[in-house]
Amino acid sequence: MSRKRLDVSWKREVQTEDFKPALKRYTRYLEESGLRESTISSYVVRVGKFLEFARTDEPDADDFAAFQETLHEKRLSRSSINNYCFAIQRYYEMRGKAVSFKFIRPANTIPYFFDENDIARIFSACTNLKHLAMLQTLFYGCLRASELCNLDDCDLDLQALTLRVEGKGGKEAIVYITDDCAKTLRRYLEVRPPLVIDGRKPLFYTDFGKRWERRGVYRMFMYYKKRAGIEKKGGVHVFSRHSVGSLLVKRGCDIVTVKELMRHSDVHTTMRYMHISDATRREKYEQFLRL
Structure with missing residues (x-):
């Protein structure tokens, strides 16, 4: 059956x-x-x-x-x-196993960045003193979001206009900030009560008494970018890294100095910012090639 x-x-x-x-x-x-x-x-x-x-x-x-x-x-x-x-x-x-893959070499160009007007509009759209201090510190310090989140009070020197940061691979470096950034930070520190988290005094912390995380910084930046009416692509990294490098090159800063300010270990990384406009190239041509 x-x-x-x-x-x-x-x-x-x-x-x-x-x-x-x-x-x-x-x-x-x-x-x-x-x-x-x-x-x-x-x-x-x-x-x-x-x-x-x-x-x-x-x-x-x-x-x-x-x-x-x-x-x-x-x-x-x-x-x-x-x-x-x-x-x-x-x-x-x-798991004690080995697999390999073909590394895809990233395109060595910067696809988009924010210009001077975009940056000014973002700062102008910021009505929160703490957020403005964070955005200006990011931009003028050429910082990554993770570096901003990791800053402590002791890393800031308002007299010397410098910040001590821990970058990729745990490398420490001293970066610069401008007078305008320092003025904003002074106003911020006058209002902000000090706070100790895990034995450290963070320079920036949330309204809930926690250290900022990269996701929170990203959301905060995107809010002000939208409020400023900027429709270009790009988040925090484009704002505080790609845009800074592009602006330095556009204004005639030599590539070696740009490399040091951006804290690149390889100058080929810095070369990505050599995408200045034809109008800028023409201006430099007229400036430097005169008999």
Whole structure:
């Protein structure tokens, strides 16, 4: 007598919660590797998306290759794809396995930046003294958002108009600020009560008594950018890094000085800012090529 197979699917749906133990182990692994908190957070999110795609916390090399294809199909930026791959490579490394990927060389150009008028409009749109102090410190100090969040009171020297910052790879550096920025910071410090968090006195903290995080700085900047009526692409990094470098080059600053002010380890990184307009090139041509 033949038996009829039940028309039932016993396939188990994989839930995001199933990957929490693996992601917790991965987080500890990254912490023990000495990576920055912001990098760890970014890597964990990316690996979480990969595990959801692979539907297992023990993916193989084919899963990685298939996921890479989806990243390209989504037309993500080169740097985003590279960061996904670096994060996933670390996950395999944690599991004692090795996978490789072809690093995609980022385009060595700056696709967009804010000009002088854009910057002035953003500052003018800012009616909050603390936010204005943060935006001016970001811009004039050529800071990354993470560097701003990590500043303490002791890092600021209003007499010398300098800031001590901890940049990429834990490298310390002294950066400059302008008189206007210092005036805003003095007004801000007169109003702001000092606060100790984890034994440190942060220069900037939220109204809830916590250190600022990069996401919060990004949202704050985007609010004032929208309020200023600026529709150009770009977030905090474009504002305080790409725009500063572009403006320095546009105004005739030599590339070596730009490199030092931007704290680039390689001058080829600084060369991305050599996209000055034809009108500016003509002006410099007329200025310097005269007999």
